Amino acid sequence: MSNRLNNQHLLWRAGFGAAAKDIESLQELSPQQFWQQLKKDSEKQPEKLTVVENLVAPFFKDVYDLATIKKIEKENKAEISKKRLEMRKQSGEQLKSLNFLWSEQMVNSKAQLREKMSLFWHGHFACRLVNGYFQQELIHTIRTHALGKFGDLLKAVSKSAAMLQFLNNQQNRKQHPNENFAREVMELFTLGRGNYTETDIKEAARAFTGWTYNVNSDFSFREYLHDSGEKTFLGRTGRLDGDHILDILLENKTTARFITQKIYRFFVNEKINESKVDYLANRFYQSGYDIAALMDDIFSSSWFYDKENVGTRIKGPVELITGIMRFLPMILDNQNALLLFQNVLGQTLFFPPNVAGWPGGRNWIDSSTLIFRLQIPRVLAFNDSIDISARADDDVDMGREGAEKREKGFIGRAGSARISWEPVIEGFKKVSRDDLDNEIASFLLQSSGRINESVLTKYADLSGREAFLKNRIVQLMCTPEYQLC
Numbered sequence: 001m002s003n004r005l006n007n008q009h010l011l012w013r014a015g016f017g018a019a020a021k022d023i024e025s026l027q028e029l030s031p032q033q034f035w036q037q038l039k040k041d042s043e044k045q046p047e048k049l050t051v052v053e054n055l056v057a058p059f060f061k062d063v064y065d066l067a068t069i070k071k072i073e074k075e076n077k078a079e080i081s082k083k084r085l086e087m088r089k090q091s092g093e094q095l096k097s098l099n100f101l102w103s104e105q106m107v108n109s110k111a112q113l114r115e116k117m118s119l120f121w122h123g124h125f126a127c128r129l130v131n132g133y134f135q136q137e138l139i140h141t142i143r144t145h146a147l148g149k150f151g152d153l154l155k156a157v158s159k160s161a162a163m164l165q166f167l168n169n170q171q172n173r174k175q176h177p178n179e180n181f182a183r184e185v186m187e188l189f190t191l192g193r194g195n196y197t198e199t200d201i202k203e204a205a206r207a208f209t210g211w212t213y214n215v216n217s218d219f220s221f222r223e224y225l226h227d228s229g230e231k232t233f234l235g236r237t238g239r240l241d242g243d244h245i246l247d248i249l250l251e252n253k254t255t256a257r258f259i260t261q262k263i264y265r266f267f268v269n270e271k272i273n274e275s276k277v278d279y280l281a282n283r284f285y286q287s288g289y290d291i292a293a294l295m296d297d298i299f300s301s302s303w304f305y306d307k308e309n310v311g312t313r314i315k316g317p318v319e320l321i322t323g324i325m326r327f328l329p330m331i332l333d334n335q336n337a338l339l340l341f342q343n344v345l346g347q348t349l350f351f352p353p354n355v356a357g358w359p360g361g362r363n364w365i366d367s368s369t370l371i372f373r374l375q376i377p378r379v380l381a382f383n384d385s386i387d388i389s390a391r392a393d394d395d396v397d398m399g400r401e402g403a404e405k406r407e408k409g410f411i412g413r414a415g416s417a418r419i420s421w422e423p424v425i426e427g428f429k430k431v432s433r434d435d436l437d438n439e440i441a442s443f444l445l446q447s448s449g450r451i452n453e454s455v456l457t458k459y460a461d462l463s464g465r466e467a468f469l470k471n472r473i474v475q476l477m478c479t480p481e482y483q484l485c
Contacts, residue, residue, distance in 0.1 A: 001305060005442070006031040009310050012446060012485035013267050014038055014299055015112030017323035023427030023443065035299050039292070042114035046143045049105070051097040052133040094132025099342075099349045100335055102139065106322045117146040117291070119318060120266050122349070125157045125189065126357035127166045134162035135350050137217060150259060150289035151250050154189060158246060161217035167355070169211050174227035177205040182245070184355055190249040192258040196234065203231040207240045256285035260294065267298060269309050270361050276303065311447035311484045314364050317345035319485070324377060324477060327444075328424065330417040332380075341376060345369050370480070377477035381470070383416035424473065425466055433465060437472065444476045447484040451476070 001009075004026040011018050011026075015038065018026060029037070106115045121142045129135060138160050145153035157163055164170060169181035182204035186196045210226030213219055221241075231240045236248055249255055260281035261272060280297055287293045298304055315323065321341050332338060342348040346369060347358055365373075378384040431439045441451065461471035476482060 001310075003027050003030055003034075005310075006305050007034045008443065009305060009446060009485075010034060010038070010299060011112070012315075012319075012323070013116075013304075013313075014295070015116050016106055016319055017326055017485070018443070019326045020329065020423035020427050031305065032300060035296075038113045038299075039296070042111040042117075042147060044111065046105075046111065046114060046140075048140045049098060049101045049136065049143075051094045051101065052136055088130055091130050091132040095130065095135060095350050096336075096339060098132065098136055098139070099339060102349060103318075103322065103338055106318070107325045113295070114143065114146050117295070118143045119316075120263070121146055121153065123352065123357035123360075124262065125163065126352035126355055127162050128350075128352050128354070129162055129166045131162070131165070134160070134165065134217060138162040139350075147292040147295070148290075150284075150291055151246075153291070154250070155243070155246055158185060158189075158242070159211070159219035161213035161219075164211060164213055164219075169208055170213075172205060172209050172211070173225040174206070174209050177202070177209060177227070179205040181205070181211075182208055185246075186249065188356060190255040190258065191252065192254070195252075195254050195258075200233055203233045203240070204245050206231050207233065207245045208242045211242050250289065253281070253285050256289065257281040259289075260284050263294065264298075266360070267295075268304060269312060271308075311445070311481075313485055314361060315483055315485050316358065316360060316364060317342055317347035318349065320345070320373065320483065321376070323485075324380065328381070328473070329420040330380065333416045333418065344372050365483070370483075373483055374478045374480070377474045380417045381419060381474045421466070421470060425469060428469060436465075436469065440469070440472050441476060444473065445479070445481045445484075447481045451479060451481060 007026040007029065008018055010031055011022070011034075014035070026034075102115075105111075106119070109115055118139070122139065125138075125142065127135070127138055138157065141156045141160055142153070145156055164181070167181040167184050168178050172178040172181060179201050183201050186201070186204065187193050206227040206229070210222045210224075211219070212222055212225070226241065228239055230237060233240055233245060234248055234252065236244075238244070240248075257277065261277050264272060264277050264280065280294060283297055284290070284294045303309070321338070339348065346353075346364065352358055372386070375384065375386050379386060428436065428439060437456075445451070456472070456475055460475075461467040
C-alpha cells in the first residue's frame, strides 16, 4: 500500500482517524515516520479534565450529613430521598460535562495515541458509577498511565475511590469479606476467567480487606478492618495484603498474555493470531509491562499493515463519531446530541453496560444501530431529521424517564452542526476533477468493499466542485464501508 493508505490505517487504529489538515502529510511521511510523530505527540502528560473542583463541598459533606440524618431522623425518609436525588442529578450533570470534555480531547488533541489508549483502558477498567468526582479522578488516572507501565496503572486504578466503591470493597472487612473486588481484579483486569480458583478468590478477598478511601477520595488502608492472617494465593503463602496480591498477579505470565490478547483484538484484529500474540506477550512481560513498548511492537511491525488487518474492524460508536468530527471540523448546535448519539449506538462514556465493559466487534451492529450509523453524517451536515429514540437507561436519565418520551425527529434537530469545510476543500485542492471521486473514496474508506457507483452518481451534486466535494464526502460517510477501519 502507499504511504497514505498505511498512515490512514495507522491513524484509525492508533487514533481516531485523520483530520482534514492531515491530508497532504499522510503521503509525505512513511508509516514509521508517522508512527514516531504519533508517539512524540503523546509523550506529554495530559491536563486533567476538571468538572468538579472540590469533593468535600458539597458532595461528600452531603453524603456524611445524610448518614447522620439517617441515624438520627429515621422517620424523615422523604427528605433523605429528596436529598439523594438532588445529589444524583448533580453528579449526572457533572458526568455529562466530563463526557463533553473528553470527547473534545479525542477530536482535537494531538495526543491521539494517548486518548485512543485511554479509551481502551476505559473499557478494560469498566466502572459504572454515578459520581462525577470519582469518575473524574479515575479517568485522569487512566489517561495519565495509559502509555506507562501496566503495573502502575493496575495499582492506581485498584486503589481509586471509583473502583473500590463500584466493586464493593468498601464492604470488604475481616470476618465478613466481600469477594466482588478480588474476583473482578482477576477475571477482568489481569488473568482472565479460568486461570484461578474459588479458593484464590476467597484468599485474595481477605488480602484486600481494609482497602478503602477517605473523605477526600484518597486511598486509605484501614488496618483495623484488615485480615492480617496467613493466606495462600496462587501457590504463594504468607501474611498477604492487597499489594502482594497485585504483585503476584503481575508476576504471572498469564496476565501479560491476557492483556496482550485483548489489546491485539482492539488495535489489530478480532481474529487472534496466536503466534503473534505469544511473541508480543513475551516481550510485554520482559519489558516489565511497558505499554508504550508493546504498542511500538505492534504499530512498527510490517504485519500490522497486512491486508487482513486493514478495513476489517467495526468502528466503535465513539470512534465513529469522533472520526467524523475530526475529518469535518464542526461545532454542534446542541452538545447534548453527542450523548444521544452515544446512547443510541450503545457506547456512552462513563456508563459501560456492566463490569466487563463494552464487548465490541459485531456487537456494535444490529438492524437499528446500523440504520442510525448511516444517517449520522447527513444529520450533522445537512440538518436531516430522523425518527429514533435513545435507549432507556435510568443511570443516564437520572430517573427522569426521558428516553421513552423523545419526540420524533428530536435527534435530527439537536444533531445539526456548523461545519468548517475550508480545511477539507484545501486538502483536495491539488486533485483534478477527474480524480476527485477516487481520491475522496480512498481517503475515507479503509475497506476493500466496492461502493455502488450508480447510487452515488444518482445523488451526486454536480452544480460545482465544492458542492460535489461536500456531497460526496457525506455520501461516503453514510455507507456501510465507512463503518469499518
